[in-house]
Amino acid sequence: MRFSDKVYVITGAGSGIGEAAAKKVASEGGTVVVADMDDSAGARVVSEIEAAGGTASFVHIDVSAEGDADRLVRHAVDTYGRLDGAINNAGVGQPVKKIHEMTTADWDRVHSVDLRGVFFGLRAQIAHFLTVGGGVIVNTASGAGLKAAPGQGGYVAAKHGVVGLTKQAAIEYVTDGIRVTAVAPGLVATPQFRSYPQDAQEMYAQLQPGGRPAEPEEIANVMAFLLSDDASFMSGEIVLVDAAQSQK
Ligand code: ADP
Numbered sequence: 001m002r003f004s005d006k007v008y009v010i011t012g013a014g015s016g017i018g019e020a021a022a023k024k025v026a027s028e029g030g031t032v033v034v035a036d037m038d039d040s041a042g043a044r045v046v047s048e049i050e051a052a053g054g055t056a057s058f059v060h061i062d063v064s065a066e067g068d069a070d071r072l073v074r075h076a077v078d079t080y081g082r083l084d085g086a087i088n089n090a091g092v093g094q095p096v097k098k099i100h101e102m103t104t105a106d107w108d109r110v111h112s113v114d115l116r117g118v119f120f121g122l123r124a125q126i127a128h129f130l131t132v133g134g135g136v137i138v139n140t141a142s143g144a145g146l147k148a149a150p151g152q153g154g155y156v157a158a159k160h161g162v163v164g165l166t167k168q169a170a171i172e173y174v175t176d177g178i179r180v181t182a183v184a185p186g187l188v189a190t191p192q193f194r195s196y197p198q199d200a201q202e203m204y205a206q207l208q209p210g211g212r213p214a215e216p217e218e219i220a221n222v223m224a225f226l227l228s229d230d231a232s233f234m235s236g237e238i239v240l241v242d243a244a245q246s247q248k
Contacts, residue, residue: 003030014041063117134177186242
């Protein structure tokens with residue numbers, strides 16, 4: 001029960017990695033604010049956490065919208081009296097296109113959610129943590145935040161930005177009791193991945209050294225470790241969770 005009596009906000013918690021992280025944190029005693037732009041997905045995750053004996057509430061948020069991250073922090077503090085940590089996880093992919101094929105809209109969408117959204121989250125959370133003597137933040141980067149990926153120029157650039165912001169925040173606030181890390185997942189079997197045709201799923205799975213993508217829980221377990229006091233001497237690390245994919 002590493003998160004007993006503590007409160008966490010998790011963005012993109014209506015699906016996939018964020019949902020698995022919310023359930024993991026709640027299963028270890030943490031109170032979770034499920035933040036997502038998908039109201040029905042968020043409500044479902046809250047009710048599943050509550051059915052399992054946990055405590056959670058839902059806040060509608062668009063991480064790319066100015067002010068929403070501040071409102072999320074206020075919700076946690078007003079409702080539960082405290083905020084101990086955050087997982088900035090909400091994200092979107094981009095259509096497979098080479099750089100010369102990408103529209104300005106393709107670029108802006110992935111950057112406004114995946115990078116500006118993390119900046120807004122960090123800014124709001126850090127401002128609060130500075131007033132209470134510390135806190136923990138875990139960002140969702142990607143293997144594509146550490147090297148190129150075919151047809152993913154906008155996403156690669158945004159996730160490299162998340163990696164940079166994570167390192168920057170870590171060094172700027174290490175003496176303020178604020179730890180900031182990121183996980184960098186490889187291929188994950190998210191609901192979106194599971195919606196691909198079976199042959200496409202198999203083709204992607206075969207590209208993995210271990211022959212399969214990660215289950216969202218296998219990423220969430222690492223996030224929970226980073227969020228917990230077990231990782232008390234970690235800040236600024238970008239933790240790859242990819243079963244050797246990056247060694248190919
Ligand atoms: P993954 O598991 O890789 O994070 P998913 O697509 O399963 O991928 O989950 C991403 C979650 O982030 C979804 O629940 C989605 O609704 C949410 N999301 C996407 N864009 C935003 C946004 N701008 N603000 C808040 N939540 C968002």
